[in-house]
Amino acid sequence: MINKLVEKIKKTGAPIVVGLDPMLNYIPEHIQEAAFSEFGETLEGAAQAVWQFNKEIIDKTYDLIPAVKPQIAMYEQFGIPGIEVFKRTVDYCKSKDLVVIGDIKRGDIGSTSAAYATGHLGRVNIRGNECIPFGEDFVTVNPYLGSDGVNPFIDVCKKEKKGLFILVKTSNPSSGEFQDRLIEGRPLYELVGEKVAEWGEECMGDAYSYIGAVVGATYPELGKVLREIMPKAYILVPGYGAQGGQGKDLVHFFNADGLGAIVNSSRGIIAAYKQEAYAKYGAQNFGDASRAAVEAMVKDISSAIEAKR
Numbered sequence: 055m056i057n058k059l060v061e062k063i064k065k066t067g068a069p070i071v072v073g074l075d076p077m078l079n080y081i082p083e084h085i086q087e088a089a090f091s092e093f094g095e096t097l098e099g100a101a102q103a104v105w106q107f108n109k110e111i112i113d114k115t116y117d118l119i120p121a122v123k124p125q126i127a128m129y130e131q132f133g134i135p136g137i138e139v140f141k142r143t144v145d146y147c148k149s150k151d152l153v154v155i156g157d158i159k160r161g162d163i164g165s166t167s168a169a170y171a172t173g174h175l176g177r178v179n180i181r182g183n184e185c186i187p188f189g190e191d192f193v194t195v196n197p198y199l200g201s202d203g204v205n206p207f208i209d210v211c212k213k214e215k216k217g218l219f220i221l222v223k224t225s226n227p228s229s230g231e232f233q234d235r236l237i238e239g240r241p242l243y244e245l246v247g248e249k250v251a252e253w254g255e256e257c258m259g260d261a262y263s264y265i266g267a268v269v270g271a272t273y274p275e276l277g278k279v280l281r282e283i284m285p286k287a288y289i290l291v292p293g294y295g296a297q298g299g300q301g302k303d304l305v306h307f308f309n310a311d312g313l314g315a316i317v318n319s320s321r322g323i324i325a326a327y328k329q330e331a332y333a334k335y336g337a338q339n340f341g342d343a344s345r346a347a348v349e350a351m352v353k354d355i356s357s358a359i360e361a362k363r
């Protein structure tokens with residue numbers, strides 16, 4: 055799957071991923087109205103609104119982008135109907151040939167991680183009948199429990215040719231509380247980065263490993279350090295747009311080949327119609343606003359990479 059991701063990034067010229075993080079307050083009134091008048095003000099109604107919203111954004115952007123990153127929390131908040139829409143979104147994106155990164159941030163003791171890995175990346179065997187529960191291509195993994203919490207994910211990736219993005223340095227303001235703590239003089243994120251590089255060595259695609267890392271755009275200076283520590287890891291970079299990251303900050307996340315990183319924006323794309331820059335589209339044409347925001351993001355990042363080369 056890492057080879058497909060790299061090929062799609064090259065083909066689209068877009069090292070970006072659209073984050074599908076649908077909160078109800080981002081969904082235009084006309085979509086909410088239609089959903090709630092059919093299903094009532096219920097979990098089913100909310101899930102229907104999310105689905106209509108996602109579908110329009112995917113339809114308006116899929117030809118420009120290599121990948122999407124649905125954030126499972128946004129679906130879980132609507133219970134079972136929300137989870138069904140998560141799955142429907144994954145399937146729809148795959149039907150559009152997009153690479154799907156499930157942002158699930160899982161990681162537990164080995165047996166529990168194995169169940170998460172089976173559910174999200176693998177197949178479950180039900181008395182001889184193999185079923186695919188969610189079917190994402192990559193998932194995000196929290197490595198805090200150590201190797202036995204990560205290895206079950208790697209095992210499923212090897213079998214199914216899937217991939218991981220392991221949290222190394224997250225984009226949030228408090229990420230330093232634990233991640234920057236010095237251990238024998240070195241920050242924890244560097245030690246986790248070294249472990250990601252080690253896990254990734256046995257998991258190589260053509261040029262990059264299918265064991266990647268998450269490093270936030272909000273800590274651009276660390277992009278350089280972590281890029282060197284994990285030269286073969288693809289880096290998923292959240293924190294662009296709504297959290298303040300900009301193209302010019304991100305050049306060090308990329309290798310000299312212009313590859314090696316994929317930058318996520320969620321609110322900045324899906325709620326673009328609410329921004330002044332895209333207000334001319336209006337809520338009715340929110341999908342067109344998202345398309346324009348994708349084009350602007352690609353230009354911002356590509357021109358920064360080009361200027362560095």
Ligand SMILES: O=c1ccn([C@@H]2O[C@H](COP(=O)(O)O)[C@@H](O)[C@H]2O)c(=O)[nH]1
Pocket residue numbers: 073075125157223224225226268269270292293294295296297318319320321322
């Ligand atoms: O370090 C991290 C890891 C994951 N995320 C996730 O990415 C998106 C960001 O959304 P924006 O609207 O573009 O800010 C969201 O799903 C986070 O859970 C992150 O932000 N930082």
